[in-house]
Amino acid sequence: MRRGTLQILAALLATASVDGAEPLPPAMNRPVDFIRDVQPILSKHCYSCHGEKKQKAGLRLDQRPDALLAKILKPGHSDASRLIVLVAGADPDARMPPDGAPLSRQQVGLLRAWIDQGATWPTTDGDHWSLRPLIASPIPLSGSAAVANPIDAFILAKSKEKGLTPSPIADRRTLIRRLTFNLHGLPPTPQEINAFVADPAPNAYERLVERLLASPHYGERWARHWMDIAHFAETHGHDQDAVRENAWPYRDYLIRALNADKLYARFVQDQIAGDALFPEDSAAVAALGFLAAGPWDESSQKDIRDDTVDKLQAQYIDRDDMITTVFSAIASTSVHCARCHDHKFDPISQKEYYGLQAVFAGVERANRAYDPDARVARLRRELQQRRADIVAGRFDIVAQQTIVTNWEKGARLMRWKTLAASATARESTVEPRGDGSFFFTGTRPEKDTYTFVATTVSAITAIRLEVLTDPSLPHHGPGRQDNGNLHLSEVRVRIGDGTGKPISIVSAFADFNQAGWDITRAIDGNPATAWGIYPEVGKAHEAVFVLKETLPTGTRVTIELDQLHGGGHLIGRARLSATGDANPMLNASPLPQTVTAILNVAADKRTPEQNKELTKHVMLTRLDAEIAALPKPEMVYAAASDFDTLGSFKPPKGPRPVFMLKRGEVSKPGEAATPAALTMVKGPSPTIKDAASEAQRRAALALWLTGPDNGLVWRSIVNRVWHYHFGRGIVNTPNDFGRMGAAPTHPELLDWLAVWFRDRGGSLKDLHRLIVTSRTYQQVSADQPEQSRLDTDNGYLWRMNRERLDAESVRDAVLSVSGTIDTTMGGPSARHFTLSPGVHVTPVVDYQKFDLDSPGARRRSVYRFIFRTLPDPFYEALDCPDASQFTPVRAGSVTALQALALLNDRFTVRYAEHFAARLERESKDRNAQISRAYERALGRTPSDAEAKRLADFATRYGLPSACRLLFNCNEFLFVD
């Protein structure tokens, strides 16, 4: 039976005391937090009638019900609070919730405890530490010698409060090892250690810091951190884990940007919308690899049918990953929690979440062409702008008159002579037709290669292929596929009968190109790509191939047409001709039928429209030749709005429509979403100049994120940098600054750093410098039991943290110590495995068969190729995370399997041998070898007893065995 609103209201507001009712469940005896403990109960049991959508009895519990608060709650007196009476079922006439399961005794106990403890009901906006406006905290006054810079003042103030005292400064040997691993991910060499230890200069440490920050190894080390945050890898993940051949330019962008100390705001802007914001900085297009760094579901995106629910779902999920990447990495905010419902703990609505989906609705992950050379990029942009103008008819016809007249003379001179060829086909039957063409027939094979042989009767510079219609072909052809299409994979021209010297084709033109299947794909040497003419079937088409060299009269020439796409995409009828035109690049491009028709009209009889059409054609021909002459663009796997169609994966052509999905289900679309950012961040909202432009949507978000008022973003980055220096952030959840994340240990310091960093322009190197020159950073890491008792995990930094090397540093240290490291920077990644085709898309990867002495084996770990679903077991043993997940913090585990990997992996064993060989080259004396081994691996000389023990071992079992032990000892793996 449903009750009327008034009845419920009356019940709700009735006095709390009820006679003869069951006793209330007891209040829980523990501190209760509204957000953590109470809100989930209200959300689950009350919001459906007292939430955003419905407010029965005028009561809304998803925000603080100020007007009614006093009526339902008596802070400090849960037994007298109406809310408790109702949910405990203590009033026989009114129970909440009226339908469904009642609250458990524990839940009621929690609510009671909350009320008894004062019923604190925080408003959801703004009062959370990470959402407060950024204001520089005053630097605490100390006057202590333990203060080298403001960081120490903040740390010291908090330590004093907690009764902790700072630890002494570490010795120089410890400091240089700590700093070199921290800034470079490499050990210092014995020479570097000795030079620093002996340096008499008072600013020796500062000079060391400068040297390390100036080295390109700095960018390599810190780019690797950002790659964790971006969940970068070079394969798709999922069941079709294909290789991304062009992912690496993003990694190189990161290294370059960090080494150049790109200011942080710009660094972020580049990665979200550099293409839109800084078109002149063309190399930075590679930064958009950030948005594409995560996994991609190839089978759902490319292989399944277009109109399926699975396809739509894959698109939403893919955008979810982009949003999560941006907001976890840059704003330390868990927006992804608002996909199915409003965020349970942070003020982020589901509507805002879908607003962010709309920001990225016009991009996909794909290979994107770009010109790293800014001049080429500018030229290409200009030419393309001119092309667009011409296509739109924005040109001066009179100014072009002479050019057109001259071109027409050339075109008229252009003589295509049919090649008197013979034709054969590997599979099909060939029937010559009287007009010099050949008809290809018989049972249609999947694939075929046609071969034409002819002897030139004049010098030739270009060859023309006409594909012709025939009534017997599907849709009249010119192709033999059911839809009339054809796919020409490769064209080859050779001197002689097919085994002779190949003649390069420098360019190719066609009168029509199917989208993603243009004629250049027939000369790219890649049999997987091809020229196609769909949907322009039922019409003849032609393609012209310009030869690199002129073939003289009487040359025997073989022309092969590979058609290897499969599915019977074959040419039905073809004719070859040749020309000797001296400038075929300009003159030989096939004429569209409209232009041929115009040329057949005498010049003085043409209409103005015909003249304009002809001029347009000539201008476009000339322009296209110019564009074709530009250096080939590079490719990067990045966010892209325009790219080649792959199966059913197509460019979005403008932002796709995005809807608010009820419970996150694509089958339940709600209202259309419009691009927006988060209202919980105070300050101006993003301004989108043109919402129809997907690039403007991203640009607006990038500018909004990096605005001076966005406290989340500035706090996020200083905390991350802090985390990688100390092994622990001021906020220990670097990806989550929300209510469910950790609270800062030093909130004043965090805000001071954020303001300092922002106001100095956002130089990361400045921030490193400040942190590592603090006294706090230079403390020893030794434990002090009496201080440990007060602060077990050193949250207040009364000492430095001892860190286990991460996987990359272990491997790079082994390479460095053994003297084999290859410090080549950049370029395609080193594959530390053998690769062979798998049964399906995912290849077979074997880390055991890889030649450990091949050149790529010795490059720094940041350059290694990361396979998502086939990870390297050595790195995994050392806590290298699943590359499909965001990893703001690396684990530092200790396991038996890890011990086995360090002992027995081919890599450590082989490089222990290299290390031994190096030591033997340097000295024949066993004691000198052992001493040197300690210096290189551990940064110190051994004691006599240590030296004797390892020397004896080396003498019994060989120096490589001794080196293997050094790579396994704690002193090698931990940095003090």
Place this chain on the structure above:
Amino acid sequence: MNMLTRRQALHQLGGGFGGLALVHLLATDAAADGPRPEFNGGLHHPAKVRRVIQLFMNGGASQMDLFDYKPELFKRHGQKFDPGDGTKVEAVTSVPGNVMKPPFEFKQHGGCGRWVSSVFPNIARHVDDIAFLMAVRSKTNVHGPASYLMNTGFVLPGFPCMGAWLSYGLGRLTDNLPTFVVLPDPRGLPYNAQGNFSAGFLPVLHQGTIIRPTSPTPIADLRPPESAKYITPASEADGRDVLRAMNREHADRHPGDNRLDARISAYELAARMQLAAPEALDLSCEAAGVRNLYGLDDPVTATFARQCLTARRLTERGVRFVQIWSGAGGPSKNWDNHSNIKTELPAIAASTDRPIAALLADLKQRGMMDDTLVLWNTEFGRHPFSQGADGRDHNGQTSVQWMAGAGIKGGVAHGESDEWSWKATKGNDVHDLHATVLHLLGIDHEKLTFKHNGTNRRLTDVHGHVIREALA
């Protein structure tokens, strides 16, 4: 951080020492958040199950050709498929064809009268020990996301799989072998490759350890490479002593950091694992009757028999979770029978039928069924209509999964699909299956959580109900 709190220690060391052993090692507080002896090793309530063998049929086993008998398909064979409710009929890789009857004979088996097709003559003999989930829905019709869902509860990469969750939640039963072992099909890894065995955001030590029993190196890095001839048993023994001394001195110079002590112990454990693992994988000591039971010497069943028998030996020795894969990713030699149900399905099914039946019988005979759970899973079902002439396309709307062993009510068939076996009518989600498995292991699936990127994550996401109907 150089001090490990107990909680961190459990997370970080669990794979190296694990649950109960760790408590002894670190001699810290009581196992407040670890397995509880009074719950038989469960976390939140008494556990019925202590170890699990999961048989994973990669590719989407065709439910209506194996267990979900639908007379309607025989009646309407060849007719246009029309569910009659106006729902759009779609198939992900093909155009829906006509209704296709199973090309196999169905019979009722056991006391419970469960229908099983002629494809599984041996498994059919065990139906009274099996609880069938007759209608389990996926959220997708695509292998990658569906395999992730069945393994991790999410359709995306990067989440921990069930074995990893159990390793994290319950720790290990032995120090000598890994907690979570995966036995891939020797012909290749499944869809998603190792993504299916990932620890996701859990500490990496909880991920599945791959064992390839027929490979020269069944466990990666268990032994030094063959090429290093100078590494001998003597050098290994002496090397361990020298390393222990070096690490001991270092730890003494750096007191108060139990990670340093833990690493010293880790090398001792590694040495024990080097001895224990080859023994566990050596099938030569198994009696001829056992070999014959599994079909170890029959070329049709040899491969899967070896996996099943190895799984029994591993669980017997304290491995917590063994996952066995049938079928590699790719277009053939798995359960993804797009082209021809009549020829492709019996071939792959026959390779598993006898070994699975043997495993059930063997576990029972040894009394291991009292605390072992056997799961038979696949990522989704297939369509009642044809793909091409004789195949079937992916169908996420219903599938059959089964469970046997400790805590399971045998002979049960829970859930129901429609008259076509096209859609679940009274069905379960994959999350229900996960919730039920965790329940049997003494875990409340809503309480086993891990905080990652701002969210308390669970194996069951925000879903899941324990399927009480399948429980004894």
